[in-house]
Amino acid sequence: xxxxxxxxxxxxxxxxxxxxxxxxxxxxxxxxxxxxxxxxxxxxxxxxxxxxxxxxxxxxxxxxxxxxxxxxxxxxxxxxxxxxxxxxxxxxxxxxxxxxxxxxxxxxxxxxxxxxxxxxxxxxxxxxxxxxxxxxxxxxxxxxxxxxxxxxxxxxxxxxxxxxxxxxxxxxxxxxxxxxxxxxxxxxxxxxxxxxxxxxxxxxxxxxxxxxx
Amino acid sequence: xxxxxxxxxxxxxxxxxxxxxxxxxxxxxxxxxxxxxxxxxxxxxxxxxxxxxxxxxxxxxxxxxxxxxxxxxxxxxxxxxxxxxxxxxxxxxxxxxxxxxxxxxxxxxxxxxxxxxxxxxxxxxxxxxxxxxxxxxxxxxxxxxxxxxxxxxxxxxxxxxxxxxxxxxxxxxxxxxxxxxxxxxxxxxxxxxxxxxxxxxxxxxxxxxxxxxxxxxxxxxxxxxxxxxxxxxxxxxxxxxxxxxxxxxxxxxxxxxxx
Numbered sequence: 040x041x042x043x044x045x046x047x048x049x050x051x052x053x054x055x056x057x058x059x060x061x062x063x064x065x066x067x068x069x070x071x072x073x074x075x076x077x078x079x080x081x082x083x084x085x086x087x088x089x090x091x092x093x094x095x096x097x098x099x100x101x102x103x104x105x106x107x108x109x110x111x112x113x114x115x116x117x118x119x120x121x122x123x124x125x126x127x128x129x130x131x132x133x134x135x136x137x138x139x140x141x142x143x144x145x146x147x148x149x150x151x152x153x154x155x156x157x158x159x160x161x162x163x164x165x166x167x168x169x170x171x172x173x174x175x176x177x178x179x180x181x182x183x184x185x186x187x188x189x190x191x192x193x194x195x196x197x198x199x200x201x202x203x204x205x206x207x208x209x210x211x212x213x214x215x216x217x218x219x220x221x222x223x224x225x226x227x228x229x230x231x232x233x234x235x236x237x238x239x240x241x242x243x244x245x246x247x248x249x250x251x252x
Numbered sequence: 253x254x255x256x257x258x259x260x261x262x263x264x265x266x267x268x269x270x271x272x273x274x275x276x277x278x279x280x281x282x283x284x285x286x287x288x289x290x291x292x293x294x295x296x297x298x299x300x301x302x303x304x305x306x307x308x309x310x311x312x313x314x315x316x317x318x319x320x321x322x323x324x325x326x327x328x329x330x331x332x333x334x335x336x337x338x339x340x341x342x343x344x345x346x347x348x349x350x351x352x353x354x355x356x357x358x359x360x361x362x363x364x365x366x367x368x369x370x371x372x373x374x375x376x377x378x379x380x381x382x383x384x385x386x387x388x389x390x391x392x393x394x395x396x397x398x399x400x401x402x403x404x405x406x407x408x409x410x411x412x413x414x415x416x417x418x419x420x421x422x423x424x425x426x427x428x429x430x431x432x433x434x435x436x437x438x439x440x441x442x443x444x445x446x447x448x449x450x451x452x453x454x455x456x457x458x459x460x461x462x463x464x465x466x467x468x469x470x471x472x473x474x475x476x477x478x479x480x481x482x483x484x485x486x487x488x489x490x491x492x493x494x495x496x497x498x499x500x501x502x503x504x505x506x507x508x509x510x511x
Contacts, residue, residue, distance in 0.1 A: 077393075127492040147322065168497075187491070221443075221444050
């Protein structure tokens with residue numbers, strides 16, 4: 040293996056190191072790459088929105104297939120830009136698409152998410168707490184008691200009677216155990232991202248290690 | 253296709269919840285006092301964080317993550333933003349509210365501008381630098397947010413909303429700067445990172461309760477009380493379901509809930 044002669048690899052390596060330099064402190068090189076990143080991301084967003092949504096909707100759906108009803112959401116969407124008008128009689132119109140957005144979002148949450156995120160989780164907790172296998176039995180008891188305790192932690196407007204007020208505390212411990220497990224899991228997956236970058240720097244760029252890419 | 257296929261119980265549950273909210277609201281408007289909401293340390297810490305930023309003469313930064321206007325978390329974050337904007341305007345502390353989502357930006361701008369104007373501090377509101385659209389996409393926005401926090405040397409960070417993989421990148425910078433950080437999200441995968449790097453974290457529904465807690469608005473408070481009733485009913489249903497599964501058959505109850 041030898042050091043890369045590709046301009047693209049050198050550019051990518053330089054940018055990776057520039058971004059990592061931010062870990063030490065804010066500096067002009069980090070700032071330069073940060074602004075390039077933001078600019079490229081904005082440009083990419085505009086182009087992909089035009090190519091993936093605006094163009095196919097206008098050229099294929101409206102002109103080729105004749106779905107003229109799509110003009111209505113387009114016109115409503117264009118009202119967003121009235122906020123740039125200084126005329127007060129016009130710029131309030133930008134609230135119409137925003138109201139649509141919020142309304143549609145709420146409707147989707149109420150109709151689709153309620154069953155998937157709530158009822159399915161409630162029914163999944165209907166577990167038998169007596170089982171011949173002691174491990175399954177303990178697992179089911181922890182599951183049911185854990186869910187009830189965590190739910191009790193989120194009562195905001197009334198307190199549980201004295202004998203039951205141990206449940207919110209237990210619920211908090213259950214959550215912390217869950218968060219600890221999630222933390223470890225995510226840290227390990229982030230390590231694989233770091234390893235990918237190190238493989239690129241040490242392999243593709245400097246040629247110190249063998250890479251399969 | 254029937255309108256309510258597999259959604260009948262969902263609809264009935266929501267109608268009951270709506271009726272409860274309506275009844276509680278009527279009671280509240282007739283002068284009856286609503287139950288007191290328990291203390292939430294994370295929300296009390298917002299005043300502490302802004303107070304510290306005021307003393308240090310450094311800015312407070314507010315971010316509400318990558319959620320759009322169809323995200324309940326984004327809507328919940330607006331109450332915290334309004335509260336933070338009012339506190340910053342009152343104490344003449346610089347507020348930097350950042351948005352990653354184009355549709356959320358104008359709403360944030362309207363909230364902050366209105367808060368400043370209502371307190372008679374319209375002159376302190378900077379239309380360019382107070383509310384900023386920093387970037388789209390979580391990677392670029394995390395990078396831009398890190399840079400903004402470091403350059404402006406923020407003393408208080410309020411991160412309330414739908415956060416994803418960028419959480420650690422931004423909260424670690426805040427911790428590194430020695431800023432007081434108050435965060436809240438309902439994205440459970442990100443909560444461990446907020447808990448480990450922020451001073452106070454609002455866990456899940458605590459974050460949704462923020463609006464009612466901070467605003468003292470009766471409508472929001474009534475919603476929270478009604479949701480407490482819903483949770484109490486859920487606890488009862490789970491106990492019945494678990495007992496049926498243990499000593500009999502819970503399939504009828506499961507089928508009923510999925511009807």
